[in-house]
Amino acid sequence: MAMASGQLGSGKSMTTNALGAASRFVAFHYSAAQVAILGGSRARGDELSGSDYDIVLLFESVQNGAWREMVEFEGQHVEVFAHDLDTLAYFCHAVDRPSGLPALPSMVAEGIVVLSRSPPALTAAREIATETLRLGPRPLDTATLRTRRFVISELAVALRPDRDRHVLLAAGASLYTSLADFALRAAGRWSASGKALPRALTTMDPALATRFETAFTTLFSMGDVAPVQSLVDTVLTPYGGRLRGGYFMRAPAEWREG
Numbered sequence: 001m002a003m004a005s006g007q008l009g010s011g012k013s014m015t016t017n018a019l020g021a022a023s024r025f026v027a028f029h030y031s032a033a034q035v036a037i038l039g040g041s042r043a044r045g046d047e048l049s050g051s052d053y054d055i056v057l058l059f060e061s062v063q064n065g066a067w068r069e070m071v072e073f074e075g076q077h078v079e080v081f082a083h084d085l086d087t088l089a090y091f092c093h094a095v096d097r098p099s100g101l102p103a104l105p106s107m108v109a110e111g112i113v114v115l116s117r118s119p120p121a122l123t124a125a126r127e128i129a130t131e132t133l134r135l136g137p138r139p140l141d142t143a144t145l146r147t148r149r150f151v152i153s154e155l156a157v158a159l160r161p162d163r164d165r166h167v168l169l170a171a172g173a174s175l176y177t178s179l180a181d182f183a184l185r186a187a188g189r190w191s192a193s194g195k196a197l198p199r200a201l202t203t204m205d206p207a208l209a210t211r212f213e214t215a216f217t218t219l220f221s222m223g224d225v226a227p228v229q230s231l232v233d234t235v236l237t238p239y240g241g242r243l244r245g246g247y248f249m250r251a252p253a254e255w256r257e258g
Contacts, residue, residue, distance in 0.1 A: 015112070018042040022055055022114045025073045030080075033057045035122045036115035039107025053078040055114070056107050058125055062087055081107070085124055092132040100137035100184070100191040105129035133190070140185050145239055147249060148182050153242040156232045159225040172219050172228065180212060183235045208234075 019038060026036040040054035041047035052070075055078060066087035071078045081104060083091065092105045108129035116122045140148070155178060158171035177193075180201055184191040192200035201209035211234070215227035236242055 015043065015045040018045075018047070018053065019112060019114060021074060021076065022053055022078075025053070025055065025071075025078055026057070026115050029071065029073070030057055030082075033059055033115060034118040035113070035125060037108055037111040038114050039111035043107075043110070043112045052076075054107055054111075055080055056104070056111065057082045058088065058118075058121055059084050060118075060121075066091065085121060085128070088125055089128050092128055097132060097135065097138050100181070101193055102133060102137075102190045103193075105132040109133055136188060137185060137190055139188060143249070145186060146243060146247065148178070148186075149236055149240060149243040150247045152178050152182060152232060152236065153244050156229060156242070157244070159219070159228060161223065161225055165223060168219065168223055168225070172216060175228065175232075176212070176216050179232060179235055183208065186239055 022036065022038045022042070026033060030036070035056075035058035037056040037058075038053065039056060041051045042053050053073075053076060057080060059082065062082060062084045066083045067080075068082070069080050071080060088104070088108070096102050096104055105128070108125050113122065152175065155171050155175040159168060159175070163171075177197065180197045181191045184200055184204060187204065189204050190200065191197075198209060198213070201212055211227075211231055215231045218224045218227045233241070
C-alpha cells in the first residue's frame with residue numbers, strides 16, 4: 001500500500017493517503033466508535049515518512065475510563081486517544097488547560113473527520129474542544145511565575161564557557177524547553193512539547209522563535225553561551241528578570257510521613 005510520506009508530491013496527496021489508512025485502521029480495530037478524527041501532522045499534510053498517526057476516537061461510553069495507546073497498523077504507528085463526551089470534557093478542562101498543552105482539543109477542533117456515525121456527538125465534541133482553545137490555558141499565578149523564573153535562572157547559571165561540553169548540552173536542552181514554555185505561558189498563550197515547541201513560538205512571535213533557533217544552535221554547535229544568556233534576559237525581564245537570591249517557597253505542612 002502507498003502510505004503517506006514526506007516524499008510524496010503535495011500535502012493534499014499525503015493527507016488523502018493518510019485518511020485512507022486511518023479509515024482502514026478504525027474499521028479494523030474500532031468499528032464501535034461513533035466518531036474518529038485524524039489529527040497532528042498527518043492531518044496537516046506536513047508529516048515525514050516516520051510520523052505517527054494521531055487518531056481521536058469517540059465512543060458512546062468508555063465506562064472503564066478514557067485511554068491512550070500506540071498500535072502498529074500496516075507498518076505504521078497509530079496513537080489512539082479514546083474518549084466519550086464526558087471524559088473528553090474532563091481532559092480538556094481539568095488536564096489540558098492547567099497543563100497549558102492543548103494536544104487533545106487541538107486534534108478534535110482542527111483535525112479531519114475520518115468517521116462520523118453520530119453527527120450530534122461530533123458537534124458536541126468540537127464545541128468542547130473549540131471552547132477550550134478559546135478560553136486558553138489557565139493563567140500562571142505569581143508563585144508559579146517566581147518558581148519558573150528561579151528554575152530558568154539556575155539553568156542559565158550552568159551555562160558557562162568553562163563548563164564541559166556535555167554539561168552545556170544537558171543544561172541547554174533543559175533550558176530551551178523551560179524558557180520556551182515560560183515565554184508562551186507567561187504571555188497567556190498555549191504552550192507545546194517536544195517538536196511542537198518551535199511551531200508554537202513561531203505562531204506567537206516569529207522574531208522570538210528565530211532568536212531561540214539562532215541562540216541554541218550557536219550554543220550546541222560552538223559552545224558560545226552569550227546568545228542564550230541574552231535571550232534569557234529578554235524573556236524574563238518583563239516578569240521581573242532573573243531570580244536567585246531572595247527566592248523562597250514553603251512546602252505544605254501536611255507533606256510529611258508519620
